[in-house]
Amino acid sequence: MSTNKTPQDLEKIVSEAEDFLPLLGTDYVELYVGNAKQSAYYYQTAWGFQPVAYSGLETGNQDSTSYVVQQGKIRLVLTSPLKQDGPINKHINDHGDGVKVVALWVDDATKSFEETVKRGAKPFLEPVTEEDEHGKVVRSGIHTYGETVHIFIERKNYKGAFLPGFKAWDKPYKTQDTGxxxxxxxxxxxxxxxxxxxxxxxxxxxxxxxxxxxxxxxxxxxxxxxxxxxxxxxxxxxxxxxxxxxxxxxxxxxxxxxxxxxxxxxxxxxxxxxxxxxxxxxxxxxxxxxxxxxxxxxxxxxxxxxxxxxxxxxxxxxxxxxxxxxxxxxxxxxxxxxxxxxxxxxxxxxxxxxxxxxxxxxxxxxxxxxxxxxxxxxx
CATH class of the missing domain: 3.10.180.10 (2,3-Dihydroxybiphenyl 1,2-Dioxygenase, domain 1)
Structure with missing residues (x-):
C-alpha cells in the first residue's frame, strides 16, 4: 500500500462531509477467529490472498497469533488467542469469528484520536508509538457499534511488512489472485x-x-x-x-x-x-x-x-x-x-x-x- 499520499492529495467528492480527520483509506480489517492458521489458509486458497506478515510465539507474542494476508489494497489480519480466557476468547465465544477492528489509514493518529474523542467518541486505545528496525508507527483507537473498534494507523515513517511486532511472512505456497x-x-x-x-x-x-x-x-x-x-x-x-x-x-x-x-x-x-x-x-x-x-x-x-x-x-x-x-x-x-x-x-x-x-x-x-x-x- 502506497504511503506517499497526503490528505491534501485526495479530492473531496462528498461536499457535505466535514472531513476534519481526514482519512486516507482502509488500512486493514482484523477478524478474531478460532483458528488463525486455518483461516489464513482459507483466504489464501479460496480467495487468492497472499501472505504478508506474522505475529506469534516466534515474534515474542505470548498472548495471540496473527496472520496478515493481502490482495490488491485489501489487507486482512486473522487473530486467534494462545491462552484461555481474555478478551479475544470472549469475543469469539460471544460472536463466533467476526470483525473486531476496522483500521483506518491516517496522516496523524494522535490528531485523529483527539478530534474524535473531543466530539464524543469513547476511547479504545490512547495514542501509542511503536518502533522497530523498520521505523515507527503511531496507533490510536475508538469504540463504534457493538464491540467493533476503529484503529487509526499512522505509518508514514514505517517501511516494514506490516506493523512493529510482526515479521515478514513469506512461504512457497502461493495462489493466483482472483482480481x-x-x-x-x-x-x-x-x-x-x-x-x-x-x-x-x-x-x-x-x-x-x-x-x-x-x-x-x-x-x-x-x-x-x-x-x-x-x-x-x-x-x-x-x-x-x-x-x-x-x-x-x-x-x-x-x-x-x-x-x-x-x-x-x-x-x-x-x-x-x-x-x-x-x-x-x-x-x-x-x-x-x-x-x-x-x-x-x-x-x-x-x-x-x-x-x-x-x-x-x-x-x-x-x-x-x-x-x-x-x-x-x-x-x-x-x-x-x-x-x-x-x-x-x-x-x-x-x-x-x-x-x-x-x-x-x-x-x-x-x-x-x-x-x-x-x-x-x-x-
Whole structure:
C-alpha cells in the first residue's frame, strides 16, 4: 500500500462531509477467529490472498497469533488467542469469528484520536508509538457499534511488512489472485432504532456525510424489511452503510445476524474488482458459495437497466446482478455466509460509473436471503 499520499492529495467528492480527520483509506480489517492458521489458509486458497506478515510465539507474542494476508489494497489480519480466557476468547465465544477492528489509514493518529474523542467518541486505545528496525508507527483507537473498534494507523515513517511486532511472512505456497482490488464499502448491522444514532456518530464524531438512505419501502419483501443509510467520508474512500431491522411478518436477515452474532457488528465486506465475471468464475471454482436469484430475474433486467458492455449469458450463468443509477451501472453478487454462524459475508462489486449500492436488486437479493434463512429454520 502506497504511503506517499497526503490528505491534501485526495479530492473531496462528498461536499457535505466535514472531513476534519481526514482519512486516507482502509488500512486493514482484523477478524478474531478460532483458528488463525486455518483461516489464513482459507483466504489464501479460496480467495487468492497472499501472505504478508506474522505475529506469534516466534515474534515474542505470548498472548495471540496473527496472520496478515493481502490482495490488491485489501489487507486482512486473522487473530486467534494462545491462552484461555481474555478478551479475544470472549469475543469469539460471544460472536463466533467476526470483525473486531476496522483500521483506518491516517496522516496523524494522535490528531485523529483527539478530534474524535473531543466530539464524543469513547476511547479504545490512547495514542501509542511503536518502533522497530523498520521505523515507527503511531496507533490510536475508538469504540463504534457493538464491540467493533476503529484503529487509526499512522505509518508514514514505517517501511516494514506490516506493523512493529510482526515479521515478514513469506512461504512457497502461493495462489493466483482472483482480481480483488480494494474495499468498496463495509456494512454494519445495528439493533432496533439504532441506525440514526450511529449515522449521527459518523457525522458528528468522524465528519462523515450521508450519501443515501433506504427505508422499509425500498428494502422489503412479502416477509421481511430493513432500513439502511450510507455514510461516507469526504474523499469517498470510506463508506459505511448502517442497517437496522424494520417490522415485517417474519424475522429479517438483520435480526438473524444480531441473534447469532449476539449484538451489532460488521455484516459484510464489499470488495471491488475490474472484471467480476473472471473473479466470480475463479471464486466459484475454488468453492465459494454465492446467493442465487431465479433465472427469471434476467428476463427483464435489461429492460430495467438498459444497455451494458457485458454479454448477459455469463452474468446469468454466474448469478451476477445488475443495477443502474444516473452515473452508470454496477455488477454485484453476494456470497453466502463465510462462517458457521449466519453472520458475515462478502459482496463482489464492479462499478461501471455507478456510485449507488444496487437498490434495484434489493427485492431479488433479499428474497434469495430469505430462502437461505428458511433452509436454516430462522426466517
Amino acid at each position: 480483488l482490488k480494494y474495499i468498496d464499502h463495509m456494512v454494519g448491522n445495528v439493533g432496533w432504532n439504532e441506525m440514526n444514532t450511529w449515522c449521527e456518530f459518523y457525522a458528528n464524531v468522524m465528519g462523515f456525510a450521508q450519501l443515501v438512505s433506504f427505508d422499509d419501502k425500498d428494502i422489503s419483501t412479502e416477509y421481511t424489511a430493513l432500513m439502511s443509510k450510507v455514510m461516507s467520508n469526504g474523499n469517498g474512500r470510506i463508506k459505511f452503510p448502517i442497517n437496522e431491522p424494520a417490522e415485517g411478518r417474519k424475522k429479517s436477515q438483520i435480526e438473524e445476524y444480531i441473534d447469532f452474532y449476539n449484538g451489532a457488528g460488521v455484516q459484510h465486506i464489499a470488495v471491488a474488482t475490474d472484471n467480476i465475471i473472471e473473479t466470480v468464475t475463479q471464486l466459484q471454482q475454488r468453492g465459494i458459495d454465492f446467493l442465487t436469484v431465479p433465472a427469471t430475474y434476467y428476463d427483464t433486467v435489461l429492460d430495467r437497466v438498459g444497455e451494458i458492455d457485458e454479454d448477459l449469458q455469463p452474468l446469468k450463468d454466474l448469478g451476477i446482478l445488475i443495477d443502474r443509477d444516473d452515473e452508470g451501472y454496477l455488477l454485484q453478487i453476494f456470497t453466502k455466509p463465510v462462517l458457521d454462524r449466519p453472520t458475515m459475508f462478502f459482496e463482489i462489486i464492479q462499478r461501471k460509473g455507478a456510485q449507488s449500492f444496487g437498490k434495484g436488486n434489493f427485492k431479488a437479493l433479499f428474497e434469495a436471503i430469505e430462502r437461505e434463512q428458511e433452509s436454516r429454520g430462522t426466517l
